[in-house]
Amino acid sequence: MTTIAVLGAGKIGEALLSGLLSGGRSPDELLFTERYEGRAAELTKQYGVRAVDVPTAAVEAEVLVVAVKPQDIDPVLAELAPVVSDRNLVVSLCAGLPTSLYERKLPDSIPVVRVMPNTPMLVGQAMSVISAGKHAKQQHLELVEELLSTVGEVIRVPEAQQDAVTALSGSGPAYFFYLVEAMIDAGILLGIPRNVAEKLIIQSAVGAATMLAETGTHPVILREAVTSPAGTTIMAIRELERHGVRAALLAAIEAARDRSQELGKAHEG
Ligand SMILES: NC(=O)c1ccc[n+]([C@@H]2O[C@H](COP(=O)([O-])OP(=O)(O)OC[C@H]3O[C@@H](n4cnc5c(N)ncnc54)[C@H](OP(=O)(O)O)[C@@H]3O)[C@@H](O)[C@H]2O)c1
Numbered sequence: 001m002t003t004i005a006v007l008g009a010g011k012i013g014e015a016l017l018s019g020l021l022s023g024g025r026s027p028d029e030l031l032f033t034e035r036y037e038g039r040a041a042e043l044t045k046q047y048g049v050r051a052v053d054v055p056t057a058a059v060e061a062e063v064l065v066v067a068v069k070p071q072d073i074d075p076v077l078a079e080l081a082p083v084v085s086d087r088n089l090v091v092s093l094c095a096g097l098p099t100s101l102y103e104r105k106l107p108d109s110i111p112v113v114r115v116m117p118n119t120p121m122l123v124g125q126a127m128s129v130i131s132a133g134k135h136a137k138q139q140h141l142e143l144v145e146e147l148l149s150t151v152g153e154v155i156r157v158p159e160a161q162q163d164a165v166t167a168l169s170g171s172g173p174a175y176f177f178y179l180v181e182a183m184i185d186a187g188i189l190l191g192i193p194r195n196v197a198e199k200l201i202i203q204s205a206v207g208a209a210t211m212l213a214e215t216g217t218h219p220v221i222l223r224e225a226v227t228s229p230a231g232t233t234i235m236a237i238r239e240l241e242r243h244g245v246r247a248a249l250l251a252a253i254e255a256a257r258d259r260s261q262e263l264g265k266a267h268e269g
Pocket residue numbers: 007008009010011012013033034035036067068069070072075076093094095096116117118119170
């Protein structure tokens with residue numbers, strides 16, 4: 001039995017606890033730490049999982065999943081440093097924090113795996129992208145894959161690609177929310193009631209995403225299949241091209257990657 005402690009059970013931490021429980025883990029195999037007693041009591045009542053302090057987590061759990069906001073990392077590392085040992089695996093869900101930060105602040109040889117999750121973890125549909133730190137081995141990556149597969153899909157990339165990953169899948173859901181919001185506005189412009197426009201666009205998004213995921217067909221082929229000669233879709237596509245939507249997405253995602261690099265620099269040693 002591997003015990004897992006989630007350090008900082010906010011939105012992402014709670015989603016992980018909930019996913020691990022629905023994936024078949026028993027509450028006895030899980031622990032969490034939280035700053036506020038009220039929140040801790042609420043989570044224990046809801047999930048039957050015990051709240052502990054960081055030293056207890058490090059002794060009782062093999063896997064320590066850090067899920068605090070990146071700006072709250074320093075006190076967590078200061079608490080962990082005297083109590084972790086190489087029987088622990090540290091899994092960081094903190095956006096932008098390099099494994100080298102943990103390796104510098106924690107005792108030598110502690111294995112660290114960095115993860116970039118995204119918010120669909122809250123509904124069991126995360127895209128989690130994992131990278132090994134200096135001391136993390138194959139078995140550590142496999143364990144993290146097993147844990148995160150209870151809340152969505154998992155893939156491995158070299159850590160150098162994590163800024164690009166942050167820009168693509170970390171922020172990715174926000175781009176889709178933005179597109180959906182704009183398309184609902186278009187419905188309003190055309191005189192469709194808001195609730196109807198929302199239903200039409202959200203179900204179209206779900207349907208399109210399911211086709212992409214389930215058929216494995218290239219998006220160009222799927223789009224061409226609904227773009228008939230002199231039809232309605234090609235008229236819309238011409239406007240999307242005229243307004244530079246493809247170029248805007250390339251520039252937007254590049255800007256997000258640059259910002260992720262900039263934020264990461266603050267933690268370089
Ligand atoms: N949400 C996203 O879209 C997303 C996507 C990818 C990655 N992430 C990463 O996931 C991590 C968590 O994000 P989140 O949205 O879940 O944040 P959140 O809701 O603010 O959760 C963080 C939790 O950690 C608690 N905490 C802070 N310091 C602590 C300490 N020293 N000991 C114990 N608990 C502590 C916070 O308590 P308080 O309420 O007292 O502050 C809060 O409950 C972040 O590092 C973020 O970069 C998030």
